[in-house]
Amino acid sequence: MMVRGSIRGAATAVITSPARAMEPLMYGIQRLIGIKKMPWVFLGPNLCAVLLFSLLPVFINIFYSMTGSDRLYPADRPWVGGRNYETLFDCESFLDPSSCSRDLFWRALWNTMLFVPIQVVCMIGISLITAICLNRNIRGRGFFRGVFFFPVMLSPVVVALIWQWILQRNGVLNGILTTMGFDAVNWLVFPNTAFFWTVFITVWAHMGFFTIILLAGLQAIPRDVYEAAKMDSASHWRVFTRITLPLLRPMLLVVFILCVIRSVQTFDEIYVLTGGGPGSATMLLVQYIYETGFAAQPRNFGLAAAASLLLGGALLIFTMLQLYFSRKANNG
Template sequence: MPIAASTADRPRNRPFWTMERRDAVAGYLFIAPQLIGIVLFVLIPLGLVVWYSLHEWNVLAGTFRFVGDANYKKLAADPALPEVLGATAIFSAGLVVFNLSLALLLAILVNQKLRGITVFRTIFFSPVVVSLVAWTIVWNFLLQANGGINGLLQVIGITGPNWLRSPPTAMASVIVVQVFKNVGLNMVLFLAALQGVPRELYEAARVDGASRWTQFHAITVPLISPTILLTMIITIVGSLQVFAQIAVLTQGGPGMSTTVLVYYLYQQAFQFHRFGYGATISILLFGIVAVLTFAQWQMRKRIVFYEN
């Protein structure tokens, strides 16, 4: 006759509400707002854009019909696309070069321990908090043929051009306006990075007889390279999304010399009411941003120095 198992030998039922499950639920609750935001404002809109790009949608005519890849073929054959992409590349390259260079220079200047330097930091950063549209409207008046810029030039005997009515000066003007608007943000990021560089390294370099330029490219640049990468990604992505400055200053002109990709998207979707084609252009823009961001992120292994 088998002996009944004792109570101590019987397996105990594990409680459902364990510490691991409580921690998991707490973690999901903490990330739920972010996940919901990503789904509602990123994934669903992105899916809708792809869906709209497969249709011809004219709001005024009230038509919405499936056309498959017709919009993508139309985009590939669009005669205006090369000029638009060229203007976008020029704008982005000019903005990145001048913005990052000026921001780093200003950060080095305001990193000095001088009396009243906080005032200069505030002055350089103040355009960042100014309304974008208000900032652009003011510059629109300044850059007119009889505006403030030409008025200052006239004082020293120089007759300035109509800055916004000539293709070279129009593009240069838009770049300068955008650089002055956002250079303060990158300046603050660079300033924070510069203040994190150990002073002992500069003192050791001076003892060894290193010049200021040697200290800059051998100490400063490597140690702030993570910030350089961050500001580069932010600036490039921002340059590909510029719209208000173009709309207020040049409306894409003269001709199409300042028609960047975002403004061309706006024209096709909201001026010509080709929402399906506009969605296709937005897919192209998304692809360009994704490729550039991925390429820069892969470059970090070569250009970024991480101190161990």
């Protein structure tokens, strides 16, 4: 006990000694600026970090979207104004990407507009069903919670490589199908099947994160409400629609917004799995921005910056509208 107490005392001294050394400096700053301004002293380093690593890159991106050439340094880039945005929107028909000067941008945009709703609906639906199942008193509940959350901890590149190994022509899935008498299928060669597997894999890889959020929301619902519904002989569907969903609405809103943002930003898994192919069938907007600004030759930083700002602006507007209508519905 004495040894343990001495170790604890030594650890406490090591932790508190830097704070004690800072006390004279803090007292001096407090006497200089007053106690009411002291919170800014503690917030200052965090605000500087946000300004340096979050806000400053946004302003740099805005500047790059207004400049041209493939030069990297801002001083070497000529000012072109809104020409990059005009190039992106130079179309005879926005419904026909082949009529646009930047057809890949519009193909990626339409792919994203198709991918996001499908993926978000599947993600939220499967995550909600999984959370409800894991919230029940089933055997091995802790084990299954870990199993569903495990893909979240994997690198997106690792996830894509695993599924690429499964889905290739000589992969595991075709091996199972051939043993059952079916023909092997080139899953990633045809546009429809490749698009399906991109949705499936991204849902599989990230659903555990949203399941945990919804599971926390389900566990926060008072059990007395369910017991009262059971005493009233309410059906399972009625309990789900009249109790679970209304009380889970705040968590569903958080999950919906996070899921949309993550879905729009999907890049790693699809880039490794299909490379945006076959053709441009699975190319999303983030991949177009990456290839335009970094992979293509010559690199067009201005066009990539303009596309990224359009994407960020659309996400910002969508999130603000969603929050507005959600608050209006709650207040009404």
